[in-house]
Amino acid sequence: MARASMSLDDLVQQLRQVHGNALQAVVLYGSAASGEQIVGHSDFNVLVIVSSIDVVQMRSLGQTMRAWAEAGNPPVLELTEQEWRRSADIFPMEYADILERHRLLHGTLALTELVVDKHYLRLQTEQEAMGKLLRLRRGVMVAGTDAARQIDLLRSSFSALMVIFRAVSRLHGVKPERDATRVIQDVAAKCGFDPAPFTAVSALVRGTALSNGEAETVLAGYVRGMDVLVGYLDRFTSPSAAPEVIPPVQS
Incomplete structure (x- = not known):
């Protein structure tokens, strides 16, 4: 798979620019978080937690998300803090992967009382x-x-x-x-x-x-x-x- 030039650091920087203080956590999960990725074939799975998000912010992320996809990665999973705390029942596979192996790229990730x-x-x-x-x-x-x-x-x-x-x-x-x-x-x-x-x-x-x-x-x-x-x-x-x-x- 061909990789464009956008890196994890680039992604975090652009998320911070758009979300500002609303950005609570950026989390890498899956094989890349534990060093198991296969260069050129494994993608980067990223979870983003924000206190709030609106349509203006989503539109502002358009170029960033297109570049991220062109780098061969799946869409970023972006949730509000409330959604993160109450969605383990609808995304259990993703939550199990995140809870077991993840790497914080920015902020803090709330794990208290979260189970799959x-x-x-x-x-x-x-x-x-x-x-x-x-x-x-x-x-x-x-x-x-x-x-x-x-x-x-x-x-x-x-x-x-x-x-x-x-x-x-x-x-x-x-x-x-x-x-x-x-x-x-x-x-x-x-x-x-x-x-x-x-x-x-x-x-x-x-x-x-x-x-x-x-x-x-x-x-x-x-x-x-x-x-x-x-x-x-x-x-x-x-x-x-x-x-x-x-x-x-x-x-």
Whole structure:
């Protein structure tokens, strides 16, 4: 993925200019927060907490957010402080990632009494997994027999897929490993699918090439594995020994 020149420091500086004293926290979360990102392929997930925001401020951030997207990053998650405190039930996957591993870039992040309920986490994980499966199916149809398109589909889908896999680990009361291969093997064993296509894609995003013939085989196994995962999540019942909430980890 091509990266433009906008950095995290640039983003924070421009957020401070627009929000002023209303800017309470800028938080990096996900793989980049713990040093697991893959240069050129991992994006920067950023949470922004403000005391208030209005349409004028949103418009003022237009150029900043376009530049951030052009640098290959997902949209910034911007919440008011009240929204941050009451939205763990609707963004449980994101909150679980943030509570477990994050890095403050500016301000302070309120974590008191924030927990992720596993009931909501299972629902969002299943929804995201099903959405991912549908997008993969569409991608397969668009790619057809074009090996380059198949490889691009595998590479571009991996980061979001690992977010889902980490959520599956948390549903079992397990803190996800930092190593992607170990996460894949653990989730595959729990859900009953072949980890090999997923470990092949993990190697792909780290620079190990796939041949044209391999791409088709790996993609087929990738889709089969996601199909199994969706069915597993639909039937999932939390292990009785696991806690029903995921508490914050103080950084």
